Amino acid sequence: xxxxxxxxxxxxxxxxxxxxxxxxxxxxxxxxxxxxxxxxxxxxxxxxxxxxxxxxxxxxxxxxxxxxxxxxxxxxxxxxxxxxxxxxxxxxxxxxxxxxxxxxxxxxxxxxxxxxxxxxxxxxxxxxxxxxxxxxxxxxxxxxxxxxxxxxxxxxxxxxxxxxxx
Amino acid sequence: xxxxxxxxxxxxxxxxxxxxxxxxxxxxxxxxxxxxxxxxxxxxxxxxxxxxxxxxxxxxxxxxxxxxxxxxxxxxxxxxxxxxxxxxxxxxxxxxxxxxxxxxxxxxxxxxxxxxxxxxxxxxxxxxxxxxxxxxxxxxxxxxxxxxxxxxxxxxxxxxxxxxxxxxxxxxxxxxxxxxxxxxxxxxxxxxxxxxxxxxxxxxxxxxxxxxxxxxxxxxxxxxxxxxxxxxxxxxxxxxxxxxxxxxxxxxxxxxxxxxxxxxxxxxxxxxxxxxxxxxxxxxxxxxxxxxxxxxxxxxxxxxxxxxxxxxxxxxxxxxxxxxxxxxxxxxxxxxxxxxxxxxxxxxxxxxxxxxxxxxxxxxxxxxxxxxxxxxxxxxxxxxxxxxxxxxxxxxxxxxxxxxxxxxxxxxxxxxxxxxxxxxxxxxxxxxx
Numbered sequence: 001x002x003x004x005x006x007x008x009x010x011x012x013x014x015x016x017x018x019x020x021x022x023x024x025x026x027x028x029x030x031x032x033x034x035x036x037x038x039x040x041x042x043x044x045x046x047x048x049x050x051x052x053x054x055x056x057x058x059x060x061x062x063x064x065x066x067x068x069x070x071x072x073x074x075x076x077x078x079x080x081x082x083x084x085x086x087x088x089x090x091x092x093x094x095x096x097x098x099x100x101x102x103x104x105x106x107x108x109x110x111x112x113x114x115x116x117x118x119x120x121x122x123x124x125x126x127x128x129x130x131x132x133x134x135x136x137x138x139x140x141x142x143x144x145x146x147x148x149x150x151x152x153x154x155x156x157x158x159x160x161x162x163x164x165x166x
Numbered sequence: 167x168x169x170x171x172x173x174x175x176x177x178x179x180x181x182x183x184x185x186x187x188x189x190x191x192x193x194x195x196x197x198x199x200x201x202x203x204x205x206x207x208x209x210x211x212x213x214x215x216x217x218x219x220x221x222x223x224x225x226x227x228x229x230x231x232x233x234x235x236x237x238x239x240x241x242x243x244x245x246x247x248x249x250x251x252x253x254x255x256x257x258x259x260x261x262x263x264x265x266x267x268x269x270x271x272x273x274x275x276x277x278x279x280x281x282x283x284x285x286x287x288x289x290x291x292x293x294x295x296x297x298x299x300x301x302x303x304x305x306x307x308x309x310x311x312x313x314x315x316x317x318x319x320x321x322x323x324x325x326x327x328x329x330x331x332x333x334x335x336x337x338x339x340x341x342x343x344x345x346x347x348x349x350x351x352x353x354x355x356x357x358x359x360x361x362x363x364x365x366x367x368x369x370x371x372x373x374x375x376x377x378x379x380x381x382x383x384x385x386x387x388x389x390x391x392x393x394x395x396x397x398x399x400x401x402x403x404x405x406x407x408x409x410x411x412x413x414x415x416x417x418x419x420x421x422x423x424x425x426x427x428x429x430x431x432x433x434x435x436x437x438x439x440x441x442x443x444x445x446x447x448x449x450x451x452x453x454x455x456x457x458x459x460x461x462x463x464x465x466x467x468x469x470x471x472x473x474x475x476x477x478x479x480x481x482x483x484x485x486x487x488x489x490x491x492x493x494x495x496x497x498x499x500x501x502x503x504x505x506x507x508x509x510x511x512x513x514x515x516x517x518x519x520x521x522x523x524x525x526x527x528x529x530x531x532x533x534x535x536x537x538x539x540x541x542x543x544x545x546x547x548x549x550x551x552x553x554x555x556x557x558x559x560x561x562x563x564x565x566x567x568x569x570x571x572x573x574x575x576x577x578x579x580x581x582x583x584x585x586x587x588x589x590x591x592x593x594x595x596x597x598x599x
Contacts, residue, residue: 001490001497002490002517002519004521005519041278043286044320044321045536045537046320046536047536047537050536053521053587055529055569056566057519057521059521059566059567060521060569062565064489064490064569078530087491091491091494094460094494112365126321126329141323143323144371
């Protein structure tokens with residue numbers, strides 16, 4: 001029961017809190033691309049890979065009291081903070097999870113901006129293309145973000161590092 | 167005349183119950199409709215298992231695809247000569263609208279979940295592979311299939327074009343809401359589309375709606391909200407979906423155990439053992455799947471034959487509301503009791519969550535999440551819809567999730583009334599003996 005929710009709870013249990021829905025979306029996508037077996041399905045949207053399934057699953061976990069969500073009003077948008085609750089921790093004790101430890105991945109990603117994670121997840125979305133085409137694609141679909149070649153090089157380094165963790 | 171500009175000698179029209187007529191003038195569109203891959207969509211139902219709840223819901227992805235094409239055609243008609251609109255993109259938009267669902271398989275939601283597939287990948291493969299569709303598109307120009315694929319994949323450089331096919335107020339949603347309402351026979355799902363089309367405006371990277379059209383958009387959002395709860399999340403449809411998913415799991419499990427099927431499931435083998443080729447994928451439509459379900463009713467494996475019998479003859483699982491947090495202990499006890507009762511709980515005791523369903527609500531979103539609907543104000547400023555509309559604001563904040571527990575009540579009722587196991591199961595499920 002709720003195996004996919006439990007995997008996400010495991011993710012939340014590996015960190016103190018996640019700030020921002022965009023960051024959460026990109027982190028799970030990047031972890032998937034690092035062979036962590038999350039099942040949420042992604043499509044490319046205006047701001048890069050996005051999973052409606054993940055959004056709804058997080059909403060369910062909040063409604064069930066497994067994850068707490070705090071909303072803060074910003075100038076033109078709302079920002080959300082997520083934490084695993086005691087009920088969530090209790091729920092997790094019923095599961096034998098086959099996920100590898102995620103702390104190191106999460107710490108690395110938490111230390112980066114959501115803009116950078118958007119870049120990395122977009123690069124990973126086009127990973128099947130040759131490297132130079134990926135850069136071209138990023139410049140095209142993310143023209144408003146003004147990413148530079150240096151950003152992309154940094155993105156590759158970051159991906160390589162994340163994938164070397166396990 | 168270049169193929170891309172070729173017109174039919176006479177306009178063709180398809181009678182359509184939702185839009186009255188679907189108009190086709192372009193040779194390219196006419197040729198695409200005639201391809202084998204597009205005609206296959208006639209054999210894929212738009213609403214999957216919903217026909218077991220709403221008997222009229224037998225409409226196909228073919229109907230819907232024509233509908234999306236027609237809406238985009240009308241939007242573009244209104245966009246002509248407006249700022250930000252490039253008429254050179256017209257044919258690309260029409261092709262992408264027509265072909266956006268091309269990769270859907272039979273009962274695609276369940277199939278994709280069990281066999282870890284993604285219909286979007288197959289849409290790309292059909293557009294770019296050795297197919298009749300690709301041949302037609304390639305006649306327009308060499309890179310044209312790739313352009314169509316990029317629009318459908320939402321990675322095309324012109325985001326305005328993408329947003330016509332895929333955004334929170336796009337032709338896809340506007341068609342399926344009205345079409346699904348029509349075929350299910352419900353009175354929700356209706357909104358003033360003509361009004362919305364009149365007040366849509368092309369901006370640099372998205373379609374927006376004039377503020378004066380806000381009430382028509384509110385109606386659209388309200389229809390969407392009601393359709394989710396009344397049609398898409400219908401608990402009986404979900405029961406059929408649960409059984410279908412379990413059939414697919416069971417056949418896969420049996421195949422992996424080396425079970426000998428009375429009728430070898432040739433069409434399924436590549437699905438069991440990894441990635442099916444495009445040819446294999448296209449060969450499996452809903453008529454083929456239902457044929458297998460009929461034959462599997464005679465299988466020796468009692469779980470498989472029972473589940474197929476349930477699906478084919480509509481002997482669905484019953485359900486109760488379930489709270490996985492508050493009822494965790496009950497779940498664990500039920501699991502053990504079902505084993506004791508000889509009912510494999512992995513197949514006969516199923517928690518289904520709203521996130522297991524493929525539909526989405528309107529989301530105002532935070533910065534950088536998903537592009538919301540923007541209203542164009544008289545001073546040319548853009549404002550997110552829920553910031554101006556109290557109705558949308560109130561719906562956006564509503565609880566939209568639920569969980570249900572499905573089980574075969576008929577099998578439990580068949581058990582002896584003296585059985586302590588039965589008594590306890592009934593107590594937990596219905597809080598009574």
